[in-house]
Amino acid sequence: MSVKEVLVFLPLSILVYSNHILAFQGSPTLLEEAIQLSQEGYYEQAEASFQIIETERANQDFAFYIARGYNFSWWGKYEEAKVNFNKILQKDAKYVDAIIGLAYTTTWSEDYPAAVHIYNRALQAEPGNRTAYFGLAYNYLAADNIAGARYIVDQIQNLFPTDAEGIYLDGLTAIKELQPEKARQSFKAALGLDPSFASAKEQLGKLVKSAGSWEVEGWYGINENNAGFEQGLRRMHVQYQFNNRDLIYILFDNSLILDNSFLASVERIAPLYAAGFKYGWNDKLFSKIEIGRRDFQEIPDQALINLETNYFFSNRLIGKLILQFDDRQTEQLGLLGISVDLGISDHISIEGTFYHNENFTIDQTFNRRYQLSGKLLVKNFELVLGGYYDTLQNADVAFQQPAGMFAISTFPLYKKLKGKLFFNYDRGFFNNNNTVGALGLNYNF
Secondary structure: OOHHHHHHHHHHHHHHHOHHHHOOOOOHHHHHHHHHHHHOOOHHHHHHHHHHHHHHOOOOOHHHHHHHHHHHHHHOOHHHHHHHHHHHHHHOOOOHHHHHHHHHHHHHOOOHHHHHHHHHHHHHHOOOOHHHHHHHHHHHHHOOOHHHHHHHHHHHHHHOOOOHHHHHHHHHHHHHOOOHHHHHHHHHHHHHHOOOOHHHHHHHHHHHHHOOEEEEEEEEEEEEEOOEEEEEEEEEEEEEEOOOOOEEEEEEEOOOOOOOHHHHHHOOOOOEEEEEEEEEOOOOEEEEEEEEEEOOOOOOOEEEEEEEEEEEEEOOEEEEEEEEEEOOOOOOEEEEEEEEEEEOOOOEEEEEEEEEEEEOOOOOOEEEEEEEEEEEEEOOEEEEEEEEEEEEEOOOOOOOOOEEEEEEEEEEEEOOEEEEEEEEEEEOHHHOEEEEEEEEEEEEO
16 A cells, blocks of 8 residues: 555545534535545546535635645645645644645655655644644655654654554554564554554555565476477576565576577577575665576576666656676676556556666667556456567667567466466567467465
């Protein structure tokens, strides 16, 4: 659950149970209808109702601006939301509900430092305000300010010792502090106070899944390219996950990828054996190192090392840096990439990816990849379809431009056992074509 999704629950209590709505004069039924539409996610229709109310009466009550402000905020129209909250604050600078609305809106717009000042302003106007304290804690967590989050969460636990959400916040902070056992105890304690606390159940489930868990995955299928036809084990992957950030793995890959110019030129299927380690520096940054060896039959084997770093600018924007080296010095590569997730709905998303791949071995040689993929997620079924096109520049050799398409689906079989289907077609360098089709099984325990 994102910080914004968590924060939504707190302001709803302001709208639904506030006495301001009962005191609203003009069109209370229409206001309640607008609030209901807003809560259900129909922000544009809610705004249409707000506009009708606005035409009926020039000077609106505070409840109107509170409700309209949150509607704009949930809609993602943060500046319009701030205008509505500020209309109240221009009349009453210490009106706490408006200050808190402004604070939450500022958090959702990801201006975390500014939000801190507004939450503190609310606490100055009303010391001990629960909504302000909790919003400030979530704001610090979203900003990855672990020290700030811990300071506020400790205050929350002193002020509200039996509040399930306060204990839940302690668990979220413990995760940031890389203390999974403490987080687990906090989530269990929160569920002890409120067994229906869905977010605590979700976080506890993630901890159980990620802490000390094994994952085994195997693929069997066919591989056809210019070198011939082959069937058998395509890929085997075993990993151990220490926590929600760090893991180690070993893998075997017997599917030739023809965007590798050296392998494509010799037309050999070269199984890869590799081991790797992934380390999460924080919630936004992780690095990975992978050491492998390609097994050739007629020429000496090839050793490889990959260094990879990924940074999450947001939930939808990811940057990537990869450096690859080998002992034969045919694959000294540097790659910069960026991926943008264009979320359409809860079930459908489209992702665009761009890579720039520089060859350190051959002068004036680089490759650029443009990739587009779509994902469908319905309950436990997932389908990904995508394609890519490369542009290659080389001073001496004119290569065929690589391109390809792929499809992968994941579906439940039995408890923690999942099935997978995979298809991939690559049109690689030197007019090579490679087709892979495989069936996989994934088991997590």
